[in-house]
Amino acid sequence: MKSQQTMQYKARKGLVIRLLLLLVLVLPVIMYVLDRSTFDKKPILLLPLLIPISLMLWVYFDTSYRIKNKRFYYRCGFLKGDFSITDIKEIGHRKNVRSGIKPALARNGLLIKYKAHEEIYVAPVNNQQMIDDLLKINKSIRVAS
Numbered sequence: 001m002k003s004q005q006t007m008q009y010k011a012r013k014g015l016v017i018r019l020l021l022l023l024v025l026v027l028p029v030i031m032y033v034l035d036r037s038t039f040d041k042k043p044i045l046l047l048p049l050l051i052p053i054s055l056m057l058w059v060y061f062d063t064s065y066r067i068k069n070k071r072f073y074y075r076c077g078f079l080k081g082d083f084s085i086t087d088i089k090e091i092g093h094r095k096n097v098r099s100g101i102k103p104a105l106a107r108n109g110l111l112i113k114y115k116a117h118e119e120i121y122v123a124p125v126n127n128q129q130m131i132d133d134l135l136k137i138n139k140s141i142r143v144a145s
Contacts (some may be wrong), residue, residue: 014106
């Protein structure tokens with residue numbers, strides 16, 4: 001594999017994040033319909049509702065993973081970073097995790113353990129494809145079930 005090749009992975013979007021986004025999008029509409037006169041007089045009152053919408057849309061559309069030059073890159077809104085694939089010790093399938101970095105929008109993702117005690121939980125659309133691509137670069141990764 002060429003070191004300059006970039007592999008991109010879209011994040012899987014789970015039902016919970018989709019429902020939460022729908023709720024955040026519908027809430028200002030409901031509030032406007034229920035009290036139209038207040039919002040017509042002072043539209044600035046909608047601003048506090050637009051901030052969470054903006055943040056949710058940013059996270060929803062910006063979450064992705066990438067492999068380039070033997071490094072793993074992740075981004076999820078304001079959360080972004082990278083690490084060397086040669087530092088990965090283990091990858092395991094997990095429904096969810098309670099610790100570590102979690103740039104993921106769905107359950108049933110991958111827990112990647114790297115360096116001495118670092119962990120990151122990711123949820124690409126195709127878990128197995130990501131595992132296969134990581135193993136091409138670092139054959140010593142242990143794949144746990």
